Amino acid sequence: MSIGALTAQAARPRGRTAWSGLERAALRRTAARADRLQETSEELLAINATDVGPTRIGAGVDRLTLTDGASRHGTTLREIAQHPDPLFESVTRACPNGLRVERLRVPLA
Numbered sequence: 581m582s583i584g585a586l587t588a589q590a591a592r593p594r595g596r597t598a599w600s601g602l603e604r605a606a607l608r609r610t611a612a613r614a615d616r617l618q619e620t621s622e623e624l625l626a627i628n629a630t631d632v633g634p635t636r637i638g639a640g641v642d643r644l645t646l647t648d649g650a651s652r653h654g655t656t657l658r659e660i661a662q663h664p665d666p667l668f669e670s671v672t673r674a675c676p677n678g679l680r681v682e683r684l685r686v687p688l689a
Contacts, residue, residue, distance in 0.1 A: 607661045614657035621651050 628646040635641060672682045 603665055610657055610661040614654040614661065617657070618651050618654035621648070621654070 625646055625648065628644075632641060632645050635644075666685050667687065669685045670682055671685075672680060674680050
């Protein structure tokens with residue numbers, strides 16, 4: 581076992597594996613939120629228009645008004661859910677002089 585792998589094993593919180601059931605469940609929930617957001621985006625825009633409609637005066641109206649970005653947010657959530665968890669990922673490369681360098685992704689705080 582390489583030093584990087586040993587370091588990753590020591591740094592990993594107890595009970596954590598690279599693809600734990602909790603992470604998979606969180607990814608499924610994120611994808612479900614994305615689906616729900618895209619399904620209800622027209623309804624959300626209509627409700628927001630009735631809420632904001634009477635208050636067209638004021639600086640905060642732009643911040644309160646939803647745009648059609650809900651479908652883009654759903655797409656972005658779906659893309660996030662498809663990415664693997666980068667924590668404790670090990671990247672190894674060999675230098676021309678034969679030295680092997682291993683980089684490990686760990687949380688800073």
